[in-house]
Amino acid sequence: MADAISEKLYSEACALLPGGVNSPVRAFKSVGGTPVFVKSAKGAYLVGADGTEYVDYVGSWGPMILGHAHPEVVAAIAEAAANGTSYGAPTEGEIRMAEAIRDAYPHMEMSRMVSSGTEATMGALRLARGYTGRNVVVKCIGGYHGGADYLLVKAGSGLATFGEPDSAGVPPTIAATTASIHMNDLEAATALFEARGAEIAAVIVEPVAGNMGLVGPEPGWLEGLKALCEKHGALLIFDEVMCGFRVAYGGATERYGVVPHLTCLGKIVGGGVPAGAYGGPREIMSRVAPSGPVYQAGTLSGNPLAVAAGRKTLALLRAPGTYEKLEAISAELEAMLVAAAKEAGVICTVQRVGAMITPFFHDGPVKSWREADRCDRAAFGRWHAALIAHGVHWPPSQFEAAFPSLAHDSEALAKTRAALGPAFAAARG
Numbered sequence: 208m209a210d211a212i213s214e215k216l217y218s219e220a221c222a223l224l225p226g227g228v229n230s231p232v233r234a235f236k237s238v239g240g241t242p243v244f245v246k247s248a249k250g251a252y253l254v255g256a257d258g259t260e261y262v263d264y265v266g267s268w269g270p271m272i273l274g275h276a277h278p279e280v281v282a283a284i285a286e287a288a289a290n291g292t293s294y295g296a297p298t299e300g301e302i303r304m305a306e307a308i309r310d311a312y313p314h315m316e317m318s319r320m321v322s323s324g325t326e327a328t329m330g331a332l333r334l335a336r337g338y339t340g341r342n343v344v345v346k347c348i349g350g351y352h353g354g355a356d357y358l359l360v361k362a363g364s365g366l367a368t369f370g371e372p373d374s375a376g377v378p379p380t381i382a383a384t385t386a387s388i389h390m391n392d393l394e395a396a397t398a399l400f401e402a403r404g405a406e407i408a409a410v411i412v413e414p415v416a417g418n419m420g421l422v423g424p425e426p427g428w429l430e431g432l433k434a435l436c437e438k439h440g441a442l443l444i445f446d447e448v449m450c451g452f453r454v455a456y457g458g459a460t461e462r463y464g465v466v467p468h469l470t471c472l473g474k475i476v477g478g479g480v481p482a483g484a485y486g487g488p489r490e491i492m493s494r495v496a497p498s499g500p501v502y503q504a505g506t507l508s509g510n511p512l513a514v515a516a517g518r519k520t521l522a523l524l525r526a527p528g529t530y531e532k533l534e535a536i537s538a539e540l541e542a543m544l545v546a547a548a549k550e551a552g553v554i555c556t557v558q559r560v561g562a563m564i565t566p567f568f569h570d571g572p573v574k575s576w577r578e579a580d581r582c583d584r585a586a587f588g589r590w591h592a593a594l595i596a597h598g599v600h601w602p603p604s605q606f607e608a609a610f611p612s613l614a615h616d617s618e619a620l621a622k623t624r625a626a627l628g629p630a631f632a633a634a635r636g
């Protein structure tokens with residue numbers, strides 16, 4: 208239950224913004240109740256409209272890996288802003304940003320900055336279609352890659368069939384160019400390629416999925432997808448918008464050692480300022496306008512504020528010991544969740560890869576949407592409401608990952624631990 212001020216603000220917002228929000232998941236629709244309106248944030252904490260302090264695990268859905276309002280990131284943004292917020296002309300900073308991306312992801316010899324993860328995946332997929340001359344893209348059921356029409360697609364009646372719109376406004380002819388398979392189902396991927404391989408431009412996957420809840424790649428999944436793409440002349444695209452710079456400095460590619468043909472980045476790459484990027488080998492990226500025929504553009508792409516925030520964030524993440532510290536924090540959170548669920552006698556499978564974590568109210572491992580879809584959504588909703596009531600701001604959906612940060616110190620974790628008891632008691636119903 209949110210505070211009275213958030214309630215009032217929400218009713219005002221609903222008169223002016225669809226669902227009272229500027230992005231659907233923020234509306235708490237899948238968990239019920241009113242969203243907390245945020246007044247400020249610092250480190251591991253949000254301050255709600257009524258002054259209530261929350262330990263925050265949404266972290267702006269991933270960007271705030273350093274914690275909110277990191278003083279060096281804020282200073283970098285302020286310094287850049289004093290020199291102008293956007294020029295619409297090239298800057299040296301964009302070169303240094305592309306170098307920093309290449310240092311983390313060596314296969315990204317060239318990259319193009321954009322202003323969101325959606326733009327990054329749209330750019331990469333148009334490039335894959337332009338590069339291969341093919342039209343079909345393949346995604347995972349339960350995978351999310353932003354709001355492009357052909358990505359808002361649900362699986363057809365059978366597996367590996369072509370998509371049907373998963374949103375109003377998406378023409379069936381567009382949805383039909385997208386095929387869906389279950390994550391970690393290499394058999395389905397192989398069958399699809401054998402049936403339609405010559406038409407497939409790209410497979411786009413979250414190598415570590417966060418948008419069906421946290422689901423990691425089974426051994427051989429990523430390697431198998433790459434082999435299929437190479438065999439059939441398609442491109443493998445890793446959508447690392449969420450897991451990039453989070454599951455390792457070099458993301459899933461560093462963690463699992465599988466190098467895709469193209470990578471999409473977002474969230475952390477902009478340090479909390481709107482930004483995204485896509486990139487890969489020069490041989491592919493040189494097809495992007497103006498050096499090649501694949502058009503893609505953006506007024507604020509690579510703007511000085513995003514570049515300043517992104518470069519400072521990546522520089523701070525390169526500090527020695529960063530990912531060991533993040534791993535220790537995330538492992539402690541995982542242990543707390545497991546212990547509290549056990550203590551309450553609640554069936555809950557906690558899954559984690561690095562600093563991405565989800566408690567699934569499901570008996571047994573979740574390896575794809577097949578299992579995720581069988582979670583007890585009502586139990587998660589009760590659990591989430593109790594966390595909010597006890598000062599912990601957790602992603603408001605069973606099908607999202609939570610994002611511990613480097614700012615989640617022992618005090619923040621202790622406050623979280625104290626809230627988990629009541630939360631799992633509420634989940635038990």
Ligand code: KE4
Pocket residue numbers: 230231232233268322323324325326328351352353354413417418446447448449450473474607
């Ligand atoms: P944006 O256009 O929202 O910056 O990025 C789209 C996107 C692309 N790829 C992946 C793997 C993503 O997770 C996202 C966006 N993630 C959601 C969280 N599930 C953002 C939160 C929201 O939609 O408000």
